[in-house]
Amino acid sequence: MLHAADTQSPLLSMEAVDKWYGAFHALKNINLTVRKGEKIVLCGPSGSGKSTLIRCINALEKIEKGTIMVEGTKLDDSGKSIDAVRREVGMVFQSFNLFPHMTILENCTLAPMRVRGTGKAEAEKIARKYLERVRILDQADKFPAQLSGGQQQRVAIARALCMEPKAMLFDEPTSALDPEMVKEVLDTMIGLARDGMTMICVTHEMGFARQVADRVIFMASGEIIEEAPPETFFRNPSHPRTQAFLGEILAHH
Amino acid sequence: MNYVLDFSVVFEKMPDLLMAALATIGLALTGMSLALVIGVIGVAARTSSIRPLRTAVIAFVEVVRNTPFLVQIFFIFFALPMMGIRLNPTITAIIALGLNGGAYAIEIIRGGVDNIQKGQVEAGLALGLHKTQVFRLIVLKPALRAIYPSLTSQFIMLTLTTSVCTSIAAYELTSVAQIIESDTFRSFEVYFAITLMYLVISWMMMGLFALISRHFFSYPVR
Numbered sequence: 001m002l003h004a005a006d007t008q009s010p011l012l013s014m015e016a017v018d019k020w021y022g023a024f025h026a027l028k029n030i031n032l033t034v035r036k037g038e039k040i041v042l043c044g045p046s047g048s049g050k051s052t053l054i055r056c057i058n059a060l061e062k063i064e065k066g067t068i069m070v071e072g073t074k075l076d077d078s079g080k081s082i083d084a085v086r087r088e089v090g091m092v093f094q095s096f097n098l099f100p101h102m103t104i105l106e107n108c109t110l111a112p113m114r115v116r117g118t119g120k121a122e123a124e125k126i127a128r129k130y131l132e133r134v135r136i137l138d139q140a141d142k143f144p145a146q147l148s149g150g151q152q153q154r155v156a157i158a159r160a161l162c163m164e165p166k167a168m169l170f171d172e173p174t175s176a177l178d179p180e181m182v183k184e185v186l187d188t189m190i191g192l193a194r195d196g197m198t199m200i201c202v203t204h205e206m207g208f209a210r211q212v213a214d215r216v217i218f219m220a221s222g223e224i225i226e227e228a229p230p231e232t233f234f235r236n237p238s239h240p241r242t243q244a245f246l247g248e249i250l251a252h253h
Numbered sequence: 254m255n256y257v258l259d260f261s262v263v264f265e266k267m268p269d270l271l272m273a274a275l276a277t278i279g280l281a282l283t284g285m286s287l288a289l290v291i292g293v294i295g296v297a298a299r300t301s302s303i304r305p306l307r308t309a310v311i312a313f314v315e316v317v318r319n320t321p322f323l324v325q326i327f328f329i330f331f332a333l334p335m336m337g338i339r340l341n342p343t344i345t346a347i348i349a350l351g352l353n354g355g356a357y358a359i360e361i362i363r364g365g366v367d368n369i370q371k372g373q374v375e376a377g378l379a380l381g382l383h384k385t386q387v388f389r390l391i392v393l394k395p396a397l398r399a400i401y402p403s404l405t406s407q408f409i410m411l412t413l414t415t416s417v418c419t420s421i422a423a424y425e426l427t428s429v430a431q432i433i434e435s436d437t438f439r440s441f442e443v444y445f446a447i448t449l450m451y452l453v454i455s456w457m458m459m460g461l462f463a464l465i466s467r468h469f470f471s472y473p474v475r
C-alpha cells in the first residue's frame with residue numbers, strides 16, 4: 001500500500017446497483033464504497049461488466065436500480081447531478097479519445113474553459129502543469145495524430161487531470177497500446193497514485209495491481225465475486241472463479 | 254449553314270454579363286451559407302431528444318429532395334404572397350437555394366456525424382461538456398472534414414442551380430443572357446459565352462473550397 005486511505009469519508013459509493021441492457025442483466029446488486037485516496041483495481045473476464053460499472057459512476061450509462069453517490073451528490077436523471085459528478089470524476093478510455101482537430105494544449109484547456117469557465121491564460125497554465133507532470137509538455141503544440149499511442153494516453157490522463165477531479169476512472173488504459181508503451185502509461189498512473197489520487201482502474205496489469213491497489217475487485221457475470229487487498233487476492237483467492245481467472249491471466253503474462 | 258458567328262454582341266455586353274456573373278456568385282455564396290447553417294442546425298435537430306423536431310427535419314428533407322427545384326422556387330415565389338409575405342426575386346432565390354441546398358447538406362453532414370466514433374462523444378461528456386457543446390466543439394469539425402468532398406460538390410451543384418432562378422426573373426447570369434439574346438438574337442454566342450463563365454465560376458468556387466479546407470482541415474489525421 002502506497003498511501004493510507006482516509007478511513008472516514010467515502011468519496012464514492014454504489015449501493016445495490018442493478019443495470020440492464022434491454023433484457024440483459026449487466027450489473028447485479030453492486031455494492032462498492034471507495035474512500036478518499038483509495039486505489040481500486042477492477043478485473044474479471046471479458047463481458048463481466050467492468051466497463052459498465054465504471055461508466056455508471058460518471059453517468060455514461062444509466063442504472064435501473066440502486067444508488068450512486070459521488071462526493072455527497074446522489075446521481076439521478078437530473079442534468080444537475082450528472083454535471084456535478086462529471087466535474088469531480090475524470091475518465092481515461094482504452095482508445096485515448098483525444099480530439100483530433102485540437103492541439104494537445106487545446107485538448108487540455110477545452111473542458112476547464114467551457115465547463116469551469118476558467119480563463120484562457122489560467123487554463124493554459126493548468127494544462128502546462130499537468131502536461132509537465134505526464135512528461136509531455138514538449139508536445140503541447142502538436143496534434144494527437146502526431147503522437148505515439150503511449151504519448152496520447154498520457155495526454156488523455158493530463159486532459160482529465162486539468163479538470164482537477166477528486167477521482168479518476170481508468171478503463172483498460174494500456175490494452176490498446178504496443179507493449180513497449182505500456183510502461184510509460186503505468187508509470188504515470190503509479191505517480192498519480194503516489195500523489196494520493198482516488199482511482200478505480202479496470203486493468204489486467206497485475207504488477208500494477210500489486211504495486212498500487214488498496215483493494216482488488218474481481219467481477220464475473222455482472223457481479224462482484226471477490227474483493228481483497230492485493231496480497232490476499234493473488235496469494236489466496238477464495239472463490240474458484242477467481243482462481244481460474246488468475247490461473248489464466250498469470251499463464252498469459 | 255448560313256449562320257455567321259458574331260461575338261461582337263458578347264464583347265459589347267461584357268460589362269452587363271460580368272455584373273450578372275457577380276450576382277450569380279453572390280447568390281451562390283449566400284445560398285451556400287444559408288444551406289450550411291440549415292444543414293448544421295438540421296443535423297443537430299435530427300439528433301435532438303424532441304421528437305416533433307426530428308420528425309419535422311425528416312419531413313423537410315424528404316419533401317425537398319423529392320420535388321423539383323423549379324417547383325420549389327415557384328412555390329416560394331407565388332405561394333408566400335398569398336400568405337401575405339412579399340419578397341423580391343433575389344431574396345426568394347436565396348431562400349429557395351438555401352432550403353434546397355440545406356436539405357441535401359443535412360443528409361450529407363449527418364453521414365459525417367454518424368461516422369464520428371462514439372468515444373469522441375463520451376470523452377466530451379466525461380469531461381463535463383453538455384450534449385450541444387460536444388456536437389459543436391468536438392463532433393462538428395471532424396464530421397465536416399470527413400464529408401467535405403461531397404458537401405462541396407453539392408455546393409457546386411447549388412452554384413449552377415442559380416441559373417434556375419431565372420424563372421422568377423432574379424438578377425443573375427442566365428436571366429441577363431436571356432435578355433441580351435432576345436434583344437440581339439445572338440443565341441449561340443451569348444450562351445457559349447455564359448457557358449464559359451459558369452465554368453470559370455465553378456473553378457473559382459473549387460479554388461475557394463480548397464483554400465477553406467487548407468485553412469480549417471489541415472490538422473493531421475492517421
Ligand SMILES: Nc1ncnc2c1ncn2[C@@H]1O[C@H](COP(=O)(O)OP(=O)(O)OP(=O)(O)O)[C@@H](O)[C@H]1O
Nearest residue numbers: 021022024026044045046047048049050051052053
Ligand atoms: N450498449 C450495450 N448494449 C447491450 N449490451 C451491452 C452494451 N454494453 C455492454 N453490453 C454487454 O454487457 C456486458 C458487460 O459489458 P462490459 O463492457 O461492461 O464488459 P467488460 O467487463 O468491460 O468486458 P471487456 O473486458 O471485454 O471490456 C457484455 O456482455 C456486453 O455484451
Ligand SMILES: [Mg+2]
Nearest residue numbers: 050051052171
Ligand atoms: Mg470493458
